[in-house]
Amino acid sequence: MASVLASDGLTSDGLAADGVYLRDTVRTAVKLLVVGPFAVGKTTFVGTLSEIRPLRTEETMTQAGALVDDLAGVDGKSTTTVALDFGRLTLSDELVLYLFGAPGQQRFTRVWKDIAYGALGALVLVDTRRLEQSFEVMGLLEELRIPYAVAVNTFDGAPAFPGDELRDALDLLPGTPLMSCDARDVTSSTQALVTLVEYLLTRNQENA
Amino acid sequence: MSGDRHLRGLVRPYVVTGGRAHASRNTFDAVTVVIATREQVSGLSPEKKRLMELCRGGALSVAEIAAHLSLPISVTKVLLSDLVDSGHIATHAAVSHTARPDMKLLKDVLDGLRARL
Ligand SMILES: Nc1nc2c(ncn2[C@@H]2O[C@H](COP(=O)(O)OP(=O)(O)OP(=O)(O)O)[C@@H](O)[C@H]2O)c(=O)[nH]1
Ligand SMILES: [Mg+2]
Numbered sequence: 001m002a003s004v005l006a007s008d009g010l011t012s013d014g015l016a017a018d019g020v021y022l023r024d025t026v027r028t029a030v031k032l033l034v035v036g037p038f039a040v041g042k043t044t045f046v047g048t049l050s051e052i053r054p055l056r057t058e059e060t061m062t063q064a065g066a067l068v069d070d071l072a073g074v075d076g077k078s079t080t081t082v083a084l085d086f087g088r089l090t091l092s093d094e095l096v097l098y099l100f101g102a103p104g105q106q107r108f109t110r111v112w113k114d115i116a117y118g119a120l121g122a123l124v125l126v127d128t129r130r131l132e133q134s135f136e137v138m139g140l141l142e143e144l145r146i147p148y149a150v151a152v153n154t155f156d157g158a159p160a161f162p163g164d165e166l167r168d169a170l171d172l173l174p175g176t177p178l179m180s181c182d183a184r185d186v187t188s189s190t191q192a193l194v195t196l197v198e199y200l201l202t203r204n205q206e207n208a
Numbered sequence: 209m210s211g212d213r214h215l216r217g218l219v220r221p222y223v224v225t226g227g228r229a230h231a232s233r234n235t236f237d238a239v240t241v242v243i244a245t246r247e248q249v250s251g252l253s254p255e256k257k258r259l260m261e262l263c264r265g266g267a268l269s270v271a272e273i274a275a276h277l278s279l280p281i282s283v284t285k286v287l288l289s290d291l292v293d294s295g296h297i298a299t300h301a302a303v304s305h306t307a308r309p310d311m312k313l314l315k316d317v318l319d320g321l322r323a324r325l
Contacts, residue, residue, distance in 0.1 A: 012265025015276070021266025022241065027300055029239040029269055030317060055275035059282060084281075086271055091320025098239050098269060114281070118237050120314070190324050197318045204311060 020052060025093040032193065033116060033146070034101045036125035037133035041153040041183035042101035043085045045125065048189045049099060050087020058083050059111045082111045104137030112140065121200045122148040123192055125183070128158045131169055138170070147203055149196040151181035175203070235292075236285045238271040241300040249296070255279075259287055260296060267300075 015021065034042050047054045058081045085101040100115055102108075116122075122141055126134040134150075141148050150170060161169070167178055177199045181192040244263040252260065255277075262268070262276055274284040291297045 012261055012263075015262070016265045020272075020276075021268060024267065026241060026267060028313070029241050029300070030313065031239045052272075055272060057271060057274045057279075057281050059280045084271075086275075088269075088272075089320070089324075091317060091323075095316050095320060096241075096269075097317060097320070098271065100238070100271075115238055118239075120317070187325060190321060194318065194321050194325065197314060197321060201311065201314045201318060204314060 018053075022096060023090065023093060026090070026096050027094045029096045029098060031098040031100055031115075031119045032196065033119050033122035034099055034125065035104050035122050035137045035141070035148075036153075037104050037127070037130070037137070040125040040127050040134075042103075042125060045123075045181075045183040045189055045192075046085050046087040046099050046101045048183060048186055049089060049193070051090060052088050054085055054087045056083055056085050059114075061108065061111060082108050084111070084115060104134070104140070106136055106140060109140070113144065116141075116144050116146055119146055121196055122146050123196050124148050124150045125153050125181075126150060126170070127153055127155055128161060128166070129155070131166075134170070147200055149177040149179070149192070149199050151179050151192045154180050154182050175199070235299070236270050236288055238281055239269045241267050241269055242273060242288060243267050243298050243300070244296065245298045246296045252294075252296070256287055256291060256296075259284075259291065263297060 034045050036042055043054070060079050060081055082103060087099050089097045089099070091097050100119075102112060102115055124134055124138055124141070138148070138150075150172065152166065163178060170178075172178060177195050179192060179195055182188040242263060244260060246260075247264075249257050249260045258277060259273060262273060268276075270284060270288065271281055273288070274281045277284065279287075288297060288299075292299065
């Protein structure tokens with residue numbers, strides 16, 4: 001089994017020197033999802049904000065979507081690998097936030113549900129050149145009752161629509177935040193998360 | 209998905225987890241924080257020893273442990289579940305899933321993010 005610890009001869013001391021570990025005082029960990037279709041900027045977004053080198057885990061699924069945690073004996077052709085990128089932001093001595101970049105295809109539902117379970121909310125990244133590719137993931141979030149905000153990733157050459165037209169095209173509820181964002185930029189990406197969490201708070205107040 | 213049961217039947221037990229596909233307790237989330245509570249690792253499987261060596265350095269989430277060990281999260285949960293039972297690790301539970309996230313928590317997240325702007 002390939003492993004950082006074994007193959008690179010890394011020890012926990014070496015990892016500690018790289019700032020890999022959490023502060024001893026951390027008591028609460030929360031997660032937010034960063035979702036959207038292929039190549040929309042999920043990995044970029046997570047990498048821009050993460051304080052650690054972004055990490056990746058892979059889950060193996062059957063083509064039909066069942067999670068495979070028994071790897072031996074499974075025919076490679078009948079399985080697909082779902083990669084999850086994630087990063088970490090320490091928000092205070094006690095609180096840490098994890099950002100999970102998750103693929104938006106419905107057939108990965110089982111991996112999705114596992115990772116989405118307990119998430120505070122999600123940021124949906126969209127590309128205006130292919131809006132319709134974000135519909136599936138938005139439907140999935142609604143099904144799982146995970147509140148979300150939408151960020152239009154500003155790709156060069158992508159058409160800029162007026163906000164109203166975009167809201168219509170994406171069929172957003174009136175309260176759902178819609179913003180633009182550059183996943184390569186720290187301030188822009190942080191602001192996108194701030195807008196998402198402000199929305200989560202307002203929503204919570206209204207439902208109280 | 210229940211339609212795949214016939215596929216599962218063909219699958220040999222995954223060596224790392226000693227043949228169990230699912231954690232005996234379902235208390236681990238991807239962001240549950242894990243802390244090593246024991247130095248002594250004799251008698252543990254090689255995979256569990258690697259996990260303990262990793263965790264010896266400090267606290268990490270389940271997802272981070274999985275990534276550093278190049279294991280799927282699902283498999284990592286099985287190993288961790290055993291290590292809780294044997295007293296080698298302890299956890300800070302992830303935020304409760306059933307309760308609506310409380311206002312205090314969301315405010316703390318918001319403050320932490322705003323402080324970065
Ligand atoms: N112009 C521009 N390019 C971006 C932005 N975000 C990402 N990119 C570029 O778009 C490409 C795809 O970005 P990724 O972050 O790999 O996208 P992803 O969603 O993780 O892709 P998959 O994991 O393959 O689904 C990369 O070449 C990025 O550099 C952005 O905000 N603006
Ligand atoms: Mg990616």
